[in-house]
Amino acid sequence: MALHDEGAYCEGTPGNLSCTLDSHSERHLPRIEILAFIDPLCPDCWGFEPLIKKFFVEYHKYFTFRFLMTTKHDTKNLCQFHQAKKIAEEWDRTSQLTGMCCDSDVWFENPPSPYAVAIAVKAAGFQGQNAGNRFLRRIREQIFLEKKGMNDFDELRAVAKMAGLNLNEFENDFRSCRSVKALQSDRRLANELSITELPSLVFSTLCSDREAVKVNGRYEYSVYVQILTDLLGETPYPAVRPSLTHYFKDQLYLTTKEVAVVFDWPEEEALKELRKLQLQQIIAPVALKSGTFWRYITTEAE
Known part of the structure; x- marks a missing residue:
């Protein structure tokens, strides 16, 4: 795995990184990498969004953040009623627990494919990390909130347009094997890091031999701030919130x-x-x- 940042180039896996620093790099550059392992259709991962948004708003200058795709549900029998009913009930239950609204009727009316959505997210990511994150958010809004199955490429293309992507590049990458290989790479890394629960976050220090910190599942916000503080070796200061x-x-x-x-x-x-x-x-x-x-x-x- 290669990591790029202004002033630094790192290779390896979290906790085992080899890095080269530019002599002109400044101390305020992000020093922590966070890998977030999610299934784009997992209701627990959707319920994690408020915390992630707050973490971005307050401490974005201290870390880089990357979503890695895996899939929680088997894609073979999603169209069968009993499977759709089971997933819909899971969505409704998780929504009540987390407060993140969603419409589970999509699983009866137009059940989405976790695999196809994950491939689309990886295709969007080839246009940059920020582009991939925007696309991931937009496509989850369409599924969780707008009740769209995203089973037609025209729907995926419309989301890519909403996310400000180059549409020709997105289509070429979606239809190429490189997106499949990127998803396979995410899954291999999840296996290497023994990711057993979604969502999971892995914190690692850039250019350091310190062991990565893995957090399976959701915890209180203060836990993530404390991990960031411990890895930085100093207290991070939250940014001023926008209006x-x-x-x-x-x-x-x-x-x-x-x-x-x-x-x-x-x-x-x-x-x-x-x-x-x-x-x-x-x-x-x-x-x-x-x-x-x-x-x-x-x-x-x-």
């Missing part, structure tokens, strides 16, 4: 739970602030059976 309006402009879609977690508000206060933006016609609510998410209203000038 809610600017955050919506950047994110486009947010659930009430995400707003509450990112901005450290009780859900009642989060709803109060969201309704203020609704009255200003900056955002619009979209009600699902498991909750409400909010959509940024793009103006013609944008």
Whole structure:
């Protein structure tokens, strides 16, 4: 595995990296790499989004972050009713526990393929880490919130457009074997690191022989901040949060739970602030059976 950063080039696996530093590299460059192992259709991974968003907002300057794809569900019998019913129940149960709304009816109406979605995410990632992350978020919004199965390439292409990708490159990469090989590489690394639960995070220090820290499953936010602190060897300082309006402009879609977690508000206060933006016609609510998410209203000038 090769890691690139401004001022550094590293090769190896977490905890066993060999790196070369540019003599002009500055101390403020990210020093921690975080690998997030997820299944894009796993409800527990979706429920992890508020915490990840908060971590990005507060401490993004200290780390690089990369999603790695694996798949939790067998793809063979997804269209059979009993399997769809089982997964839908899992979505509903997890939604109640995490507060992240979703619409499980997609598994009855147009069940998505975990494998095809993972391949599409890997194809998007060839246009850069940020592009891959944007695509991953957009496609999960379409599945969890908009109830779209993403089983037609035109649907995947529309998501790629939403994520600002080069559409020709995306199609070529999706149809090539390199995306399959990239997914296989993610799975091999998951096996090497003994990833047994999703989501899982692996923290490692860039250019250091310190052992990587693996966190299986979801924990309190303070646990991840403490791991970051321990690996840095100093206290990281959280960045100033953007305004809610600017955050919506950047994110486009947010659930009430995400707003509450990112901005450290009780859900009642989060709803109060969201309704203020609704009255200003900056955002619009979209009600699902498991909750409400909010959509940024793009103006013609944008």
